[in-house]
Amino acid sequence: MTLDDAVVARHTVKAFEPGHTLPQDKIETLLNVLQNSPSSVNSQPWHFVVAATAQGREAMAKSTTGAFVYNEPKVLNASHVIALCIRSDIDDKHLQNILAQEQKDGRFVAEGAQAGQDKSRRSYVDMHRYEQRDLPQWMEKQVYLALGGLLLGAAMLGIDATPMEGFDQRALDLSLGLREKGLTSVVLVSLGVRSDKDFNAALPKSRLPRDEIFTFI
Numbered sequence: 001m002t003l004d005d006a007v008v009a010r011h012t013v014k015a016f017e018p019g020h021t022l023p024q025d026k027i028e029t030l031l032n033v034l035q036n037s038p039s040s041v042n043s044q045p046w047h048f049v050v051a052a053t054a055q056g057r058e059a060m061a062k063s064t065t066g067a068f069v070y071n072e073p074k075v076l077n078a079s080h081v082i083a084l085c086i087r088s089d090i091d092d093k094h095l096q097n098i099l100a101q102e103q104k105d106g107r108f109v110a111e112g113a114q115a116g117q118d119k120s121r122r123s124y125v126d127m128h129r130y131e132q133r134d135l136p137q138w139m140e141k142q143v144y145l146a147l148g149g150l151l152l153g154a155a156m157l158g159i160d161a162t163p164m165e166g167f168d169q170r171a172l173d174l175s176l177g178l179r180e181k182g183l184t185s186v187v188l189v190s191l192g193v194r195s196d197k198d199f200n201a202a203l204p205k206s207r208l209p210r211d212e213i214f215t216f217i
């Protein structure tokens with residue numbers, strides 16, 4: 001699948017065929033995409049909960065009731081459902097954890113590189129915490145980058161996917177025990193095999209024309 005083919009072929013799947021389990025090697029590739037997703041100052045302010053069993057999907061589906069019930073079958077009938085979460089804070093423990101990982105991975109070659117990286121990262125975190133006061137939104141932006149990678153990656157692998165903001169975040173946080181872990185959910189992605197009822201597959205893509213969305217200077 002070429003990149004051009006993948007971006008046109010991918011669409012939001014509206015119905016999955018139950019009973020299909022995606023090959024584990026493809027899931028591993030998508031986990032690799034998520035793990036290697038870029039983030040501002042390498043802050044990696046995320047966690048990904050992967051439901052690969054009926055029990056896991058049912059736990060996720062506790063958040064697709066009421067106004068969000070239209071998304072329930074997309075959760076229950078998928079092969080895998082991934083909840084992309086942000087941390088409730090970028091605390092000192094997390095900052096030290098990232099720095100230690102960078103050290104372990106051999107990122108600090110030059111003298112003073114480690115201290116410089118730590119200082120720079122902390123200055124960005126402080127700016128978002130105290131001046132812009134948008135730390136959760138800043139973390140969400142990083143998670144949405146990971147979402148983009150995941151959707152494109154799935155398309156390249158020929159995997160059907162549905163991104164979903166249509167779920168009750170509080171219900172999901174409670175169902176998965178996220179808040180006790182210092183996390184909160186942002187967006188869900190179902191992955192699987194689309195069914196004949198996926199009406200979106202037959203519809204043409206609709207995007208604003210290039211002359212409206214690009215300016216070349």
Ligand SMILES: Cc1cc2nc3c(=O)[nH]c(=O)nc-3n(C[C@H](O)[C@H](O)[C@H](O)COP(=O)(O)O)c2cc1C
Nearest residue numbers: 010011012014071162163164165166167187200205
């Ligand atoms: C962040 C995000 C959240 C979305 N939430 C839902 C959702 O809850 N349920 C749904 O059926 N589609 C959802 N969509 C799908 C969009 O409606 C869809 O991407 C858009 O209409 C473009 O169509 P396409 O993805 O088929 O190209 C979401 C898409 C994104 C990117």
